[in-house]
Amino acid sequence: MELDALILSRLQFAFVVAFHILFPAFTIGLAAFLAVCEGLWLWTKRDVFKRLYLHWVKIFALAFAMGVVSGVVMSYQFGTNWSVFSDKAGSVIGPLLGYEVLTAFFLEATFLGVMLFGWKRVGNRLHFIATCAVAVGTTISAFWILSANSWMQTPAGFATDPETGNFYATDWLAVIFNPSFPSRYVHMMLAAFITTAAVIMAAGAWQVIRGHSSEPTRFQIRMAAGTLAVLMPLQIWAGHWSGEVAHEHQPAKIAAMEGWWETRDVQPTVLFGWPDEAAEKNHGEIAIPNTSPILFPKAEGQLEGLKAFPEADRPPVLPVFWSFRIMVGAGLVMLALGLWGCVLWWRGRIDKPGLFHMLAVPAGSLGFISVVTGWIVAEVGRQPYTVYGFLRTEDSVAPVSAGQVATSLLIFMVVYAIVFTAGTVYMARIATRGFDDDETGPPKREHRAPGSPLGSVSEPAELPYDTKPAE
Numbered sequence: 001m002e003l004d005a006l007i008l009s010r011l012q013f014a015f016v017v018a019f020h021i022l023f024p025a026f027t028i029g030l031a032a033f034l035a036v037c038e039g040l041w042l043w044t045k046r047d048v049f050k051r052l053y054l055h056w057v058k059i060f061a062l063a064f065a066m067g068v069v070s071g072v073v074m075s076y077q078f079g080t081n082w083s084v085f086s087d088k089a090g091s092v093i094g095p096l097l098g099y100e101v102l103t104a105f106f107l108e109a110t111f112l113g114v115m116l117f118g119w120k121r122v123g124n125r126l127h128f129i130a131t132c133a134v135a136v137g138t139t140i141s142a143f144w145i146l147s148a149n150s151w152m153q154t155p156a157g158f159a160t161d162p163e164t165g166n167f168y169a170t171d172w173l174a175v176i177f178n179p180s181f182p183s184r185y186v187h188m189m190l191a192a193f194i195t196t197a198a199v200i201m202a203a204g205a206w207q208v209i210r211g212h213s214s215e216p217t218r219f220q221i222r223m224a225a226g227t228l229a230v231l232m233p234l235q236i237w238a239g240h241w242s243g244e245v246a247h248e249h250q251p252a253k254i255a256a257m258e259g260w261w262e263t264r265d266v267q268p269t270v271l272f273g274w275p276d277e278a279a280e281k282n283h284g285e286i287a288i289p290n291t292s293p294i295l296f297p298k299a300e301g302q303l304e305g306l307k308a309f310p311e312a313d314r315p316p317v318l319p320v321f322w323s324f325r326i327m328v329g330a331g332l333v334m335l336a337l338g339l340w341g342c343v344l345w346w347r348g349r350i351d352k353p354g355l356f357h358m359l360a361v362p363a364g365s366l367g368f369i370s371v372v373t374g375w376i377v378a379e380v381g382r383q384p385y386t387v388y389g390f391l392r393t394e395d396s397v398a399p400v401s402a403g404q405v406a407t408s409l410l411i412f413m414v415v416y417a418i419v420f421t422a423g424t425v426y427m428a429r430i431a432t433r434g435f436d437d438d439e440t441g442p443p444k445r446e447h448r449a450p451g452s453p454l455g456s457v458s459e460p461a462e463l464p465y466d467t468k469p470a471e
Helices: 003-042 045-079 083-117 124-153 172-176 181-209 214-247 251-259 318-346 353-364 366-380 402-432 436-441
Strands: 158-160 165-171 269-276 281-288 383-387 444-448 456-460
Touching: 003 045, 003 172, 003 181, 003 269, 003 366, 003 444, 045 083, 045 124, 045 214, 045 402, 083 124, 083 165, 083 172, 083 383, 124 165, 124 172, 124 181, 124 383, 158 436, 181 214, 181 318, 214 251, 214 383, 251 269, 251 318, 269 318, 318 366
Parallel strands: none
Antiparallel strands: 158 165, 269 281, 444 456
């Protein structure tokens, strides 16, 4: 495969979006968790919920900032690497992204300051409103981003200028609520809540293993396990719904996901195998025959395999096929851990270190793995189109040289590896330390008192917000 400007531009965008999507997926769920904790504190007056809030809000602030930075970089690529796409689809995509800034980002940015620095400066109820506003802002942001992306998957409500070939909207409601948007939005929102729950459970499990268990630790493990047990079945349903929509509008994507090559009335469920695009078959296939009526009960007529589509119109099969299975496998593991945690909770053993806690710690990454692999299924499965069925990817790239794209890709990789790795490690350190460590106070700074023969004197550094909210 020749690394031309098209391939390098796709790799660069994939690299940046894979980093970026991790942070919104986490902050959407974490904002909701913070709103729940503060609401429970106001309702019950139990100090444990305030301690949970103050512990996790520091992580939220850093993750939010990193998400903003990575998102800004991504948006620039529409002009640098994908200027033809921006020119042709900008009249439709541009307003949707603009609405995201106007309705969501401004809301988040305005109330984030109150949320982080408002303790003792505003009343309890006003601070809670600010937290809820930030949480609502994250969901609105996801609404517009998913609407824009879903329009690229299942375009609707538009026409094409016969002279320029540019797209323009004829029905904005049809554009926004395009066929794949409802199912994909629900699927992504549930993924965000599940991702956050897995991280919170992993942090609590690590604290239990290290003997740093406290009342907030016990509450967060129970809340996370319960969230996974409740939301994962809903996520399976939402994923199935999204698959049914994709089968109706993007049959080639479903054929690649399922590993179907032949067109049949009834298809098997391929569990594992190695798709070979040259030979047009799966090597070492393990499948359950004649199960497609269970997966796609509403399907009419024959179920198309990849051979039914011209080779130029097929998505890359291998990454779509295996990303789908990794996503499903990670989800099933999180479901099992959530149910296991609820059983231990019921039996009064969830606070005792054991195998559950040792498995829950690495499982904190499964939500992120599911999000990234799910995004690969959605975006690689859409190929070879940027606007499915209307604008091919090879016709969307900007007239840039391979060397220019390779240089910027290398710079992105180095900067992201340093900055975002450091930020992620720092967030992990905060998340996994015990709540008793929070109560020992902020890090101390050393200074030398003038004329003091005793040398340095320790003095606590100031927190960016007060830990005792106003009554």
